[in-house]
Amino acid sequence: MTPEDWELFFIEAGLSTDSAKTHATRFADEKLTIESLQMLDRSMLRELGVALMGEALCIIKQAKEATTQTTRIQALAAKPLHLNREMTPQQFRKFRIDWDVFTKMTNMPSSQANIHLYNCADETVQNAIINTHPNFFTTDPDMLLDIVEALVTQRSSPTVHHLAFSSMSQDADEPIQSYLVRLRAVAVDCNFTCPSCEHDLSDIYVKNQIIRGIANDTLQADLLAKAGALKSLEQNIRHAEAFESALRDQTSMAGASDTAAARLSTYRRQKGTPQANEGIRTSTYCKCNVKPNHQACLGCGSHQHGSSGTGSRWLKCPAWGQT
CATH class of the missing domain: 1.10.150.50 (Transcription Factor, Ets-1)
Known part of the structure; x- marks a missing residue:
């Protein structure tokens, strides 16, 4: 201060x-x-x-x-917290983080943690706490979350989580990062570890599922073709993000072209289009009837000053600067 x-x-x-x-x-x-x-x-x-x-x-x-x-x-x-029966492991992991944030924001004394945690629970969970842990309110605060987790989470075999993981695919408009987050959340419960050394293999499984479940067929084929160069999960994600960015840029460019074409069409509709008359080109903007000696102007349709922005078009074309 x-x-x-x-x-x-x-x-x-x-x-x-x-x-x-x-x-x-x-x-x-x-x-x-x-x-x-x-x-x-x-x-x-x-x-x-x-x-x-x-x-x-x-x-x-x-x-x-x-x-x-x-x-x-x-x-x-602080955001109010809620505990309900049949929470998934992913949901309870988030609850742990939210609980830690809540206790810090409120400067909650450890002596009141039991009461507040009980108050977060719905009636079903409160009944379970009372009937299975009568000493809940005198329990060491560090053990509270483990007790509650055992009461509210649905435990499943890793095989079940494996099946759910392998069936996950990217939604049509879902960014690759959002798909990655969903896969990682489920992978935690799949226990993707080496049975011998217990090394974490999650990134390998997530990378394979990213490629298997990606929504864009062209990107999927590209990732498969470049498997030798894109070996890690991070490399595949960076490549997919670059591909998504290129698609967005391509869409923006197409939109800009459509806008320019619409402006050109509007201008021509307002001013009229060149008319053909016995082999002689008459321009709406050029009153003399002469044989054409240039390509038609993309702006006004006249054949008298060329089609590009070079030469004398900027002096003669009434549509210059408007299309």
Whole structure:
């Protein structure tokens, strides 16, 4: 906190302006925070220059109120958590992360973790907790999530997960990264490890399933043809992302061409098109009837100044700069 922050804090605590300025500089120099004030005792405050008992009490009270307010704001911002029966292993893994975030945002004391976790559960899970773990509320907080996981998750053989994994394919408009995330989430439960050394083989299985289930046939054939060069999962993903990017660029270019063609057609409809008259070309924009000596202009249709942007077209073509 800066000296200005501390000065405002002390004024809100009820100290005089002069005292607030004096203490603000010292507290800022000592790199103190509002949270750390609650760990200071009377002797420490005296060393910091807070000699008056009244000022010390005001500072400690203000620190508690500020910390409580911060905790309240964080608790309101934290996303409510819900535990229900028949969660998948993937869902419970996410719940573990959400629970960790929730406890940190709310500064939850470990003594209250049991109560909050119970309150997150629906009625079915609460009944299961009460009937199977009567000592749940006095259980070590570090063991709580393991107990709950055993109650709410559906356990399946790795073979079942293997079947689900092998049937996964990329959706039509799904980015390759989203497909990769879905595969990795299921691969965790497939136990893709070497039976001898327990080395993790997940990347190999995920790479093979990426190629097998990819939606674009052209990209699939390209990945298969370049299998010798694209050996790792990361290399295959980078190649697929480059292919997706090229497709997007191609679509954008096609859209730009269609727009230009539409603008050209609109201009010609507004101005009219050249008419043929007994072998003599009459241009809507050129009133003289002469035999054509140039290709038709792509802008106005006239044969009098050529079709490209070179030569005299920019002087003679009324459509110059409009198409």
